[in-house]
Amino acid sequence: MAVYTEVSDAALADFLSAYAIGSLLSFKGIAEGVENSNFFLHTTQGSYILTLYEKRVREQDLPFFIGLMEHLSARGLACPQPVRDRAGQALGQLCGRPAAIVSFLEGVSVKTPGVEHCRALGRALAELHAAGRDFPMVRENNLSVSAWRPLFAQAEDQADSVEPGLAARTRSDLAVLEAHWPRNLPSGVIHADLFTDNVFFIGDALSGLIDFYFACTDAFAYDLAVCLNAWCFEADGTFHRDMAAGLIAGYEAVRPLESAEVAALPILCRGAALRFMLTRLVDWLNVPPGALVKPKDPREFDRRLTFHRQARDAWDYGRPR
Numbered sequence: 001m002a003v004y005t006e007v008s009d010a011a012l013a014d015f016l017s018a019y020a021i022g023s024l025l026s027f028k029g030i031a032e033g034v035e036n037s038n039f040f041l042h043t044t045q046g047s048y049i050l051t052l053y054e055k056r057v058r059e060q061d062l063p064f065f066i067g068l069m070e071h072l073s074a075r076g077l078a079c080p081q082p083v084r085d086r087a088g089q090a091l092g093q094l095c096g097r098p099a100a101i102v103s104f105l106e107g108v109s110v111k112t113p114g115v116e117h118c119r120a121l122g123r124a125l126a127e128l129h130a131a132g133r134d135f136p137m138v139r140e141n142n143l144s145v146s147a148w149r150p151l152f153a154q155a156e157d158q159a160d161s162v163e164p165g166l167a168a169r170t171r172s173d174l175a176v177l178e179a180h181w182p183r184n185l186p187s188g189v190i191h192a193d194l195f196t197d198n199v200f201f202i203g204d205a206l207s208g209l210i211d212f213y214f215a216c217t218d219a220f221a222y223d224l225a226v227c228l229n230a231w232c233f234e235a236d237g238t239f240h241r242d243m244a245a246g247l248i249a250g251y252e253a254v255r256p257l258e259s260a261e262v263a264a265l266p267i268l269c270r271g272a273a274l275r276f277m278l279t280r281l282v283d284w285l286n287v288p289p290g291a292l293v294k295p296k297d298p299r300e301f302d303r304r305l306t307f308h309r310q311a312r313d314a315w316d317y318g319r320p321r
Ligand SMILES: Nc1ncnc2c1ncn2[C@@H]1O[C@H](COP(=O)(O)OP(=O)(O)O)[C@@H](O)[C@H]1O
Pocket: 002, 030, 032, 033, 034, 035, 036, 037, 038, 049, 080, 102, 103, 104, 105, 106, 197, 198, 210, 211, 212, 213
């Protein structure tokens, strides 16, 4: 359960007094998530999510995330809409943390997605990229290739205690990725963390996207590579080519990939897998004492990397030649 900061009744009442969202009916910590402290907020006017921003979220990036959700909602994308207080502010302070209230989205995430879920995800990802094209703010991806070596340095000494051989494999992946990381691909706003827990469905229809706190300005095809990693592999590393084909086809039904993006797909997928292996590894080795959180397993992405190292082209990821 991700609740790093406990919120007292008095602190909550004081915080909510700035908002015109009715009177509080219920308030509960949310079990899912690993980054921030999240709470369900139910008032006489409706349901909301209260987020207290923790550890990896930098305060100076919050206007980008809040502004982006407002921008995407205004363009009809189903994503959380920040709620402004009576003074017009979408960001406040609660229990010493930056905090915001956003609209509650209906729907549930799928634990075992199928081809049609992946196709719907692909469409939604391309629609997000299109809706973000005229968003005026820029945020560099601070978890891209130049961040991976410093992240690894925090965990290198203990990596082999998590999985034998992990340190050597990571050193070799880093060398390859740093030498061949693609530059100048079509870029714009990307979500950068569109895992199954961040995509809601009602029945078979995709109903919303959440968790924009890794969103940044980077290559669109890197976002697709994140989704291929997140949606099309089992925890044991088994790859589902049919699901990957559905995801790419869904994406290209809205935004066809350029040839440079197609060529870059294998290295982008390898880099995305390394990025999640590394952040998970660092978190796995550094669970904050007393935090109600279950760290995610870095070995799942070590296994995906075995697939990516041998992939030759986009066809291996299900894209027709
Ligand atoms: N706008 C929202 N509408 C409905 N549920 C939400 C919303 N935002 C977050 N949640 C719930 O909170 C959980 C954790 O949110 P998330 O943003 O993924 O947290 P974290 O960034 O800490 O990983 C989600 O899995 C979902 O159940």
